[in-house]
Amino acid sequence: DQQVKQNSPSLSVQEGRISILNCDYTNSMFDYFLWYKKYPAEGPTFLISISSIKDKNEDGRFTVFLNKSAKHLSLHIVPSQPGDSAVYFCAARRSGSEKLVFGKGTKLTVNP
Amino acid sequence: DAGVIQSPRHEVTEMGQEVTLRCKPISGHNSLFWYRQTMMRGLELLIYFNNNVPIDDSGMPEDRFSAKMPNASFSTLKIQPSEPRDSAVYFCASKWANTGELFFGEGSRLTVL
Numbered sequence: 001d002q003q004v005k006q007n008s009p010s011l012s013v014q015e016g017r018i019s020i021l022n023c024d025y026t027n028s029m030f031d032y033f034l035w036y037k038k039y040p041a042e043g044p045t046f047l048i049s050i051s052s053i054k055d056k057n058e059d060g061r062f063t064v065f066l067n068k069s070a071k072h073l074s075l076h077i078v079p080s081q082p083g084d085s086a087v088y089f090c091a092a093r094r095s096g097s098e099k100l101v102f103g104k105g106t107k108l109t110v111n112p
Numbered sequence: 113d114a115g116v117i118q119s120p121r122h123e124v125t126e127m128g129q130e131v132t133l134r135c136k137p138i139s140g141h142n143s144l145f146w147y148r149q150t151m152m153r154g155l156e157l158l159i160y161f162n163n164n165v166p167i168d169d170s171g172m173p174e175d176r177f178s179a180k181m182p183n184a185s186f187s188t189l190k191i192q193p194s195e196p197r198d199s200a201v202y203f204c205a206s207k208w209a210n211t212g213e214l215f216f217g218e219g220s221r222l223t224v225l
Contacts, residue, residue: 032212043116043203043216044155089155093212098143099168100214104154 003027004092006103014111019077021106023090026071030092034100035064035075038087047088048075080110114138116217118204124223130192133220136185137206145214146179146189147203155203161187162209194224 005024013019023033031052036044050057050064050073057064063076077084090103117136125131137144145160159169164181172179176195181187191198201221205214 034212036216041218043205043218044214045216046213049212098145098160098162098209099157100145101157102147102155 002104003030004090004101004103006088006090006106008106009104010107010109012109012111013080015082016079019075019080019084019108019110021075021077021088021090021108023073023075023103024071025073025092027092027094027101028071029094030101031095032093033064033066033073034091034093035062036089036091036102038089038105044089077108080108082110082112084108085110116204116206116215118202118217118220120220121218122221122223124225125194126225127195128193129224130190131194131198131222131224133189133202133204133222135187135189135204135217137187137204138215139185141206141208141215142184143207143209144181144187145205145207146187147205147216149201149203149219158189191222194222196224198222199224 003026034049035047037047038044048059048062048064050066066073087105087107089105091100119134146158147155149155158171159179161181179189201219203219205216207214
């Protein structure tokens with residue numbers, strides 16, 4: 001049972017445009033969400049996070065939006081750059097637990 | 113500042129052989145996690161430790177898998193005997209307990225022939 005779902009395996013955008021990566025979750029007990037970025041042959045690296053008490057968190061070109069009623073979050077990258085090309089993982093954690101549950105990832109390609 | 117260090121980076125072995133993967137967490141971190149990445153299942157948590165104590169091993173596939181953390185700076189994941197379906201990238205990650213961000217190693221790519 002996939003508790004964190006990233007339904008788009010891949011996404012391709014032009015440099016300078018917006019990239020929107022989506023993530024859905026099923027467990028209403030999740031209260032903390034993170035996005036990780038992964039380049040080939042490297043481990044995932046933390047990008048941005050959001051607590052369930054917020055609906056938006058921004059860090060430079062990266063913004064994460066959380067819609068608790070829809071159990072949906074999204075990562076916006078504006079403007080997209082070729083160096084953003086990577087696999088992006090959505091992850092969620094339940095209150096009181098240390099376990100991070102990951103989605104399967106979305107491969108983003110930013111074309112020059 | 114050194115990150116999470118995993119070894120070996122690549123391992124090719126034959127079915128039935130024992131495999132041992134090693135991890136050195138970031139100094140000062142007191143939580144350690146072992147994840148496995150496959151195309152079919154994505155990143156799945158195998159086991160995690162707090163203060164060297166296994167807390168949740170419900171993700172360990174079967175008895176062929178075992179993990180230990182003898183001290184705060186070292187952990188092993190052992191597969192015995194290995195099978196072709198164990199082929200995957202195994203990641204170790206660490207963090208301070210009660211914080212959100214996990215720091216991952218570069219992974220160990222295991223191929224079982």
